[in-house]
Structures are given as C-alpha cells and as structure tokens.
Amino acid sequence: MTDHPLRLLLDFDACVQRDKGQAPAFLHRRDRKFALSCEQQGVAPTPERWLAHINHLSGPGAGAGPASHTLRVWRRINRGFMVAGTLLGILTMLGLLFYDGGQRINVTIIIAFVALQLLLALLTTAQSLAGWQPWRPLLRHFGNNRESVLLPRLQPVLTAKAAQLGGLCFALSGLTTMLLMVVLQDLAFGWSTTLETDATRYHSLVTAIAAPWAWLWPAAVPDFALVEATRFFRASPRDAGMSPARWGDWWPFITMLWTIWTLVPRAVLALVATLLIRRKARQLLAAHPGMRALMYRMETPALDTGNAYNDASDLPDTKTQLDLQPLPDATILLCWAGAGDPELPDALSSGKSLIARAGGRMPLAQDRQTLEQAASELLQATDRSVLLLTRSWEPPTGELEDFLATAKNLWPKGSKIALVPLAAQPDRKPDTHQVQQWLRFARRTWPDFVTVSLMPVHETLPDVDRGVME
Template sequence: MTDSSLRLLLDFDACAQRDKGQAPAFLHRRDRKFALTCEQQNVKPTPKRWLAHINHLSGPGAGTPPSATTLRFWQRINSGFMVAGTLFGLLTMLGLLFYDGGQRINVTVIVAFVAFQLLLAVLTTVQSLAGWQPWRALLRRFRNHPESPVFTKLQPVLMARAAQLGGVCFSLAGLATLLVMVVLQDLAFGWSTTLETNASRYHSLIAAIATPWAWIWPAAAPDLALVEATRFFRASAGAAGMEPARWGQWWPFIAMLWTTWALLPRLILALLAGVLIRRKARQLLASHPAMQALLYRMETPALDTGNQYNDASDLPDTDTQLKLQPLPDAAIVLCWAGAGDPELPDALASGKSLIAKAGGRLSLENDRQTLKKIAEQLAEQAGRTVIVVTRSWEPPTGELEDFLANAREHWPKGTRVALVPLATRIDREPDDHQVQQWLRFAKRIGLEFVTVSLVPIYGTLADVNGGYME
C-alpha cells in the first residue's frame, strides 16, 4: 500500500494528536516561522512540506513515521484476503467442474455462480460508499490500539479494497484452474433447468451474456445448434442422438464468462477502491480540524506578550510557580549551543565522567552520536542525571525542545535532566526575566520520562545557587 495521500493524512493526524500537548504560543511561533520561510523560498506551505519541516526539527532519531504501523496492519489484511481468495477460487472451480463421467457439468449453475460473484462485487463497493461497517467489531479485536476518529472514516473504503483484491485473486485462481482442468480432463458440459425453457430462449440468454466478446472470439459464443445438442434431462443422460464430441465445446464460453463477468469487474472495482481511498484521504485532510488551526497559525502573525488573561488592564504574566532548587549531583554534562565556552565553571566541570556538546553549529549527526554516547553512560550508572548547560540570556529554542524530546527515545526511563542556564557574567546573578523564561520552558516541556530541573549558575565559582523541578 503506497498511497501518498493516505500516508500524508495518517502522519498529519498523528502530528496533530501530539501537538495537543504543546502550548498554543509555541505552536503559533513554530508554524508562523515555517510560513515565513516558505514565503522567502517562494514555495507554497503545503501539508507535505509542513510535515517534512516537523520531521527535520525532530532530527534523525525521530523513529519510523506514524503511518507505518497502520499501513502494515492493512497490508496484512490485504494479504490475508488475497491468500484466502486464491485458495477458495481453486476449491470453488474444482467443485463447479466436478465430473464423474456419468452426468454433465451444468452451464446454468456456472452462469448463476458468476452472476452471484458480480452481485457481491457491486455490493462491496456500495457498502463502502455508504460507510457501512458490519465488520468493525472484528477489526477492533485485531488492533493493538484504537484508531483516530478521522481514520475511522477511511475504514469502509480500505476494507472494500481488501475484499476486491481477494475477489481478484479468487477469480484468477478459478480461471487458472479451469484452463488446467480443460487440458487434463475431458470435461462434458451441458445445460439443464427444471423450468419449461426451450433451446431458443436459452440461446438468447447465452448470446446476451457473450455479447462483449462474441466479435473477438466467435467460438466462445455458442450457437443455437450447440445449445440444442447439449441440453440434457434427468433421465436421458445417455439417450440416443446425443453427440459426445460437442459436450466439450462449451469451455471457451465458460472461460470468457468467468474472465468478463467475474475477473474484470473485480479488477475495475479494486482500482476504483484505490481511487476512492485517495479521494477520501484528501477530503479528510482538507477538512481536518487541525488543518484549519494550522492555516490560521501560518497566516496570523505571532504576538507573545506573556499575558494569559482576558483583561487588557492586566500586566503580562511572566511569573511561574516553579522554584529553583539545589544543583543535583551528576556525572554527565551536556553543553547546548556553545554554552560554557571557553570553559565551564569548576562547579560544573569537576568530577564529571563525560562532558559533551550538542546543538548550535554542530551537525544533526553529532547530536545523534551525543545522544547515543550519553545513553551508554547512563546505562552504566546508578544515578541517572544529566546536566544540560545553556545560556541564560538566550531564549529557549524549539531545537532544544526537540532534542530533549528525542532523548526520550534513547535515554533510560527515569533519567533526570537538570537545565542549567549560565549567567552572562560570573560575578552577577542572572536577570529575573532570563530565569523566568527558562522556568516557563521547563514547565512547558514536562517530559514523562524525566524530572526536569533548572539551575542558574552565578556568583563566584564556589557560590552555586539553583535547583530542579519535580
């Protein structure tokens, strides 16, 4: 299953679900910046480019796309239908062509069965268009996690395509079995019905069915003489006047009947199901609630005042309930975006087993190697704490947030991260607004696998004041 529209919808929906845990101000700044970047590059900010931008911010360690798991699940469903269809097609044709030498194979039964297959194919497509899901409870039993409400609307057309693919394999296996049986056995065909039907009326029915191919293969369109010569009754299977040589002349008609009215409709409806999936995915993406919010954020300039109240007379709210706590003991220090250059204070550098660098001008490959190296160190230590050193005068960036989110995929659970914004001058305390921006950042990121800490370093080298947030 390689539908780009379906993958785009699944990835966008998964990203929208993740964004629900982000602050609206952060989302606005991120998406507005993306729109301005696209404007500078003279390209349209499409959902596909937006997802590529988000994946780029996540870095190379972001893992597999969210759509991969769902698509693999439906690939298994398609494969199951195709295998089952092949087996049932083989067994069904063997049953229809069963011949013990005493009674002929009734063409009427085969015509009725093909008509039944055509009816099933049409009903499958109608069911998908109507959105009816009688098998929904069965799908839930095989899913490890529930589908999103948006993707649930796609399930009828996805299941319709799986059923049509199974029908295609059923018809192909049946046709192949028919041709093999024609070569290996001397099949005897005839026609019969309990109703009072003469040969001319039956020939009219057969001629109407054979209309699509009669001009291409005249031998596959039985004439009236063949219809009259191959009718049999319950008590006259071996009656005089029968021509056994003509009993096998029905097989071209049977082959074309099966190909035209069983195989081709399934192929056409399977292709139609693929078209419906892509069309439905595009419609759901365009009407997705998160898409409307994304377009608004990209078109509206971001204005961050820090005021979370509706009363215009209130001053901007820049305080947070988080408080500074003592600097925790840690053997690993990570300097972010050049923080600590040219050298770290002794309180941070002494007694450390690993001092690494990431972010800033360093490459994404270097960041990935740093994450891996720290993960190996943490696995060998009892106390899992990492001090992340930043610059207090620089605002927190989305790159740092993405880096810490990436760390969740690599570092052991329970790892504690201490954010340490260094003061501008070693003899002065950082300004309050600088500390507050990092406290708000620590509150916002709130990763589940870590205890986020924040420690400003200032004063003399021996004077360390700071803390962590539980």
Template sequence: MSQHPLRLLLDFDERIQRDRDQSPAFLHRRDRRFALDCQACGDQPDAATWLAHMDRLSGPGTRNDAATRTLRQWRRINSGFALTGALFGVFTMSGLLFFEGASRINVTLFLAFVALQNLLALATTTQSLAGWQPWRWLLRRLNLQPGSPAIAPLHPLMMARAAHLGGSTFALTGLMTLLVMLVVQDLAFGWSTTLDTAAARYHAVVSALATPWQSLWPAAAPSLELIEATRFFRAAPGASGIDPAQWGHWWPFIVMLWTTWVFLPRLLLLAFSHWALHHKARQLLTRHPGMQTLHYRMETPTLDTGNQHNDAHDLPDTRTRSHPETLPDSRQLIQWAGAGEPELPTLLSEPQTLRFRAGGRATLADDERVLQSIGKALTEEPSPVVLLVTRSWEPPTGELFDFLEQAKAQWPDSTQVAILPLATNASEQPAAHLLQPWLRFAERLPAGFARIVRIPEAPDTQRVGEGGAL
C-alpha cells in the same frame, strides 16, 4: 514530496505529532513566516508545500519513517492477498472443471459459484463504505492498530482494497486455468438440478446472464435447443435423446460468464476501492485538527509588542520557572525506551526494586501490561510514587505523553510520577539546557501529576526507600 493522498496524510499526521512538543509561540512564528514567503512568491500554501518546507528546515536524516513503515506493511498485506487469491483461483477452477468421463460438469454449479463471488464482492465494498472492520483481528495480529485517530477511518477501505486485489487475482488465475483446461482436456458440460425445472426457464436465466455479450459473440449465448440437448436430469450419460457432441458447446458461455460476471466486477470494485481510499484520505487531511490549527497560524499575524529589538531571527524564550526536585522514594521504576541500560545509577540498583520497561521497542500491549502491573501495586501504597527514567539528551516524545495520560487515567488519583533524565554518564548530572525541554514537558501534564527530579549531588549520604526498596 509525493502527492499520493494516503502518503500525504500519513506524513502530515506524523509531523503534527512531532510539533506537539514545540511551544505555540515558536510554531506560530514559523508557520506565519512560511505563509508570508508563499505569498511573496505567488504560491498557494498547501499540505505538500508545507511538508517540503519542514523537511528543508529539519535537514537530512531527521525525518521519521513511520509513514514508510506503515505503507510497507500494507504493501505486504496486499501482496499476501494477491498471492493467496491467485493460488485459490487455480485450485477452485480445477475443482469446478473436475471431469472423470462418467458424468458431466454441471453448469448450474458454475452459476451458483458466480453468484457467490458477486455477493462476497458486494459485502466487501459495503463494509468498507460503512466503516465496519471484519478484518480487525488480522490488523491486531499484525500490530497495525492505528497510532492516531486521524488514520483509523482508513483501515476498512485499505482492507477492502486488499480483499478486492485478492479477488481480482483469484478471477484472473481462474480464467487462465479455464482456458488451459479447455485446450488440454475434452470437457463435457451439461446442466441439472434436483428440482424439476423446465428447460425454458433455465434458458431464460442463461439468456439474461448472456445479455452483455450475446450480440458480440452469439455462440456464447446458449440456445434453447442446446439446453434441452444437454440436460441430464436423472439420466445416465448414455441415455437416449442426448447427443454427446453437444456437451462441449457450453465452453464459450462459461468463459464469458466468468469474464463478465466475476473478473470484470472485481476489477471495477478494485478501482472503486482505490478511488474511495484516496478520496477519504483527502477528506481526512482537510478535516485534520492539525490542518485547522495550521491554517490559523498561517493566516493570523504575530503580535507586535512595539519593542525596538528586532527578534525576527531569534527563537522564542523557552525557559521555564520550575527546577528539578530531589529524587523521591519509590518502589516502582520504569525504564523508558531503554534508558539506564546497560547499568543504572547506584541509588537505583537496589535488589528489591521493581523494574519495568516501556516505550521504544516495547509494543503497545507491553506498555498496557506495565500500566496494569504498576496500577495493582500502587493500590497498596498510601502515597504512591512511580519513578520513570529517561535519557536527558533525547527530547520528550508524543508517545511518552500518551503513556503518561493513560497512566493518569488508570492509576490511583494520588499517584505522582517522578521523571529522572539521566546524563550520558549515569553518575553525573545532566546539563541544564538538556533539562529545559523535560521541565516544559512536565508543565504540560496535569498539575501535580509529574515532576522532574535529579540524583543528589552526594549519593553516599542519601538513602532511597527503606528495606532496600526504592
């Protein structure tokens, strides 16, 4: 099991979401047994150890790769920012060093560009620490909206890390381009500004910027004489008093300026964003609601009823008192996660049936459109009923639970949802043991909102709806 804090948080959140479909008694017995085993071995139970234990219990091939897909998407985003930053670094430095021979490369423009880079870097760090998301539009376009509230606070930090990675590659390729241009071209530097700035003031600014390296490389700290000799304030290149030999003496300062005030700050902020992301992931894992519940189950002993029967190796009784009901009349039919494909039962194949597809391969936006379309249709019905078709051999998921919760909030209050689990052969009844998880699932939903239904034994004697509608 990886100890990477971000991966650990994603795996833990995904496992907690899967445990929502299990009974509390089963979870308590399972996690209490795990804590007792750790105590017997002298180990301290933590999230990584618990996840490794869950993987051993589930067996190979049962682990959800949602965390792997999420991390892979973020790696693609980081690679995209890095590549874009590298290309822009080459183009930008080539533009700053553009030299035709009739004029000089303005050092003042370099100073302004360095200041702009530092402002952008500080703004990126500030927005990530404050939790702002100026890149929300990119996340929405890449369908990276958080599936759980536990992951949402990490998005600003992850986007800031990607931006700093792009800024670091920008600074690196810009520095490499500068060094190459110094070798293959005879670059002439100077300084100028429309304002009538004195050379002494300009020297003070340059000396302040060169403070970090002036003792290590004195030649990279321009002198007052160099600044006075390379000023071209309203002067032609061949004006008297200007020595062309001085024009190339600025390059050590330019190299150190870019390295110290553009490249190194980006590297430091990239390292800081990486640390901040891991620190935030550890905090979220510690404060995760599922972590608090897990600690309670591990620390609280299971109740001993005094029964002589030792049921330590038995699963808890998961039977339910409810039973499937008869298929109701409905004009709206939702095929959840591809259920009923390629063919629905005969009773559900009326030509006027309004069919919708949700879950599975459908995106969150598709599910939202289905909810809105059905909600509009239900406002015209006195007793609205929606039929939702699922596969009986697939257990209920947290995604379906969230979908029905949204439906409860958006549809009319009197709406009822009839959940129809289909067997492998759609014309047959599903096995009783396959219906038990669905019956328990319906009991967890708000009272009176959803119920499990079945196809009548004699479909030829049943008619669903009137006028050809469900």
C-alpha cells in the same frame, strides 16, 4: 498500500495529535515562521511541505510513527484477503468443474455462480459508498487500540479495497485452474434446468451473456446447434440423440464468461476502491480541524507580549518556574526512542546496573517489561532515581507521557525520573529552546516525579530558563 493522500492524512493527524502537548504560542510562532519562509521562497505552504518541515525539525526517524503502523496493518489485511481469495478460487473452480465421467458439468450452475460473484462485487462497492462497516468488530483485533476519529471513517473504503483485492485473486486463481483442467482433463459440459426452458430461450440467454466478447472471439459464443445438442435430463443423462463430441465445446464460453463477468469487474472495482480511498483521504484532510487551525496560525501574525494572562491590566509575566536539576547518581539508564544511538556517552553509561531501550520502534510489551525490570532494581537501590535519555530536538510525545504514567504506577514510592535531553552531537550542549520544551513538559506532567537534567559537560548551560515565557 502506497496511497500518497492516505499517508499524508495519517501523518498530518499524528503530527496534530503530538502538537496537543505544545503551548499555543509556540505552535503559532513555529507555523507562522514556516509560512513566511515559504513566502520568501515563492512556494505555497502546502501540508506536504509543512510535514517535511516538521520532520526536519524533529530530526532523523521522525517519519516513522502511528501512520506507518496503520499502513502496515492494512497491508497485512490486504495480503490476508489475497491469499484467502487465491485458495478459495482454486477450490471453488475444482468443485465447479468436478467431473467423474457420469453426470456432465452443468453450465447453468456456472452462470448462476458467476452472477453471484458479480452481485457480491457490486455490493462491496456499494457498502463502501454508503459507509457501512460490517467488519468493524473484527478489525478491532488488528488495530493498536488507539482511539482515532479518522480510522472509523476510512474503514469502509479500506475494507472494500481489501475485499476487492481478495475477489480479484479469487477470479485469477479460478481462471488459471479452469484453463489447467481444460488442458489436463476431458471435460463434458451440458445444460439443464428444472424449469420449462427450451433450447431457443437458453440460446438467447447465453447469446446475451456473450455479447461483450462476441466481436473478439466468435467461437466463444455458443451456437443454437451446440445448445440443442448438449441439453441433458436427469432421467436420461446419456441421451442417444446427443453427440458426445460436442460436450467439450462449451469451454471457450465458460472461460470468457469467467473472465468478463468475474475477473474484469473485480479488477475495475479494485481500482475504483483505490480511487475512493484517495478521494476520502483528501476530503478528510481538507476538513480536518487541525488543518483549519494550521491555516489560521500561518496566516495570522504571531504577537508575543510577554503576558500569560488575557487581562490587559496585568503586567507582563516574566516569572518562570523552569529549573534544571543536578544529574542524580542513578544506576538505571533508559534510552527513549533511539536516544544515545549509536553509542552512549561514557559519562552516562559507566556504573549503571541496568541500561535498556524503550519507546520508538520497541513494542509496548517490551516497554512494560523494561519498566518492571527497573522497578525490581529500584527496590534494591539506595537512590531511587532513573535517567531517561531523550533527543533534545524531538518534542515530548503522548507516548512518552503514557510511558511515564505507567512508570509512576509501577515503580516504588519515592522514585524519580530525570529526563536528560541530548544534542545531535553528544559533545555539544542542546539548544536553549530545545531544553525549555522538556522543562515545560516536566512541569506540566508530574513535577514531583519528573525532572530535567543535563550531562556533566553541559551543566554550564547559561540561564536556560531565565526570562522565558511558557
């Protein structure tokens, strides 16, 4: 699935969810500065440029996240429908064209089956337009259990596309199987029905059905003589008045019937489903609450008065409780979301009994196993401290907060975790504003459990927290 509007919507929503952990003043300054930069460059501050700007600020690897996971899940669902449709198409056509030399293949049954396929294709599109979600309970097993207000509104069109792709593969494999059986086998067709239908009425029916391709392939339109000569009855399947030489002349009609009324509608409706996904993604992006907030921040000047209160009679709040702590002598080192790649600094890696990675592309089960392993190490350690390396330029995420909450519940009482933000160049100190966001994060979560420290070569960072407002 490579729909640009859909990926843009999911990336934008993920970024908005991450921004919920940031101070409103910080978001206002950041987005207002972005809007002013776009104005200087003479370009419009579009959501695409804003996301590229945020990813650039976040550093390498910022593009991968919940959006990529959601797209991968739906790619797997689409492939599953396509594989199932291909297999069912082969089996279905083998069943429809089964001929053992006795009773002939009834054209009426094939026409009815094609009509059923056309009806199912139209109902699938109608389901997506109406927003009906018949497969919602099943889709819960494919997700990552993350509550999202977007996915329930996107699922009708996404499931419709998966179903149409499966139907398209069903039609293609069925057509291929039919042509192979026509070449490899001497098929005998005929028509029959329990209703009182004469050859004239049946000829009118098949002529109306063949109208779309009559100009393209006249031989695929059965004439009256063929219809009259191939009718059979259950009491006399081999009537002497019928010419066996004409029993195979139905195959061009059957081929075009399947192509025009099964294959072509599925292909068209699969394209329509793709267009519906794009339209729905654009609508949801335009109506996203985060989009309105972003536009307000970009259009409104950011005023920093130094006052954390709303009462104008208060003096500016210049106090801060943000303090760096000394680096603890911990024997456990965890690297969050690729921090420390490609090589850990010697000052941090030496003397450690456990070094593990967590977050980022690591599965949740692996994160849980790492926390349990750290808990076992802490029970035997005298200093119940853990170092958690992070990338200083990446803002703290909700995933990290969940990881810390799980650690607080699993680890022994009295355990502490020290966040160690690393700069892009390990031999340099992080920027002041980057360290401040981690200090604010530590105080906002669990100040008695989470602290912030710097590497020994960075301990000379001058006054990183003095005079800085929250």
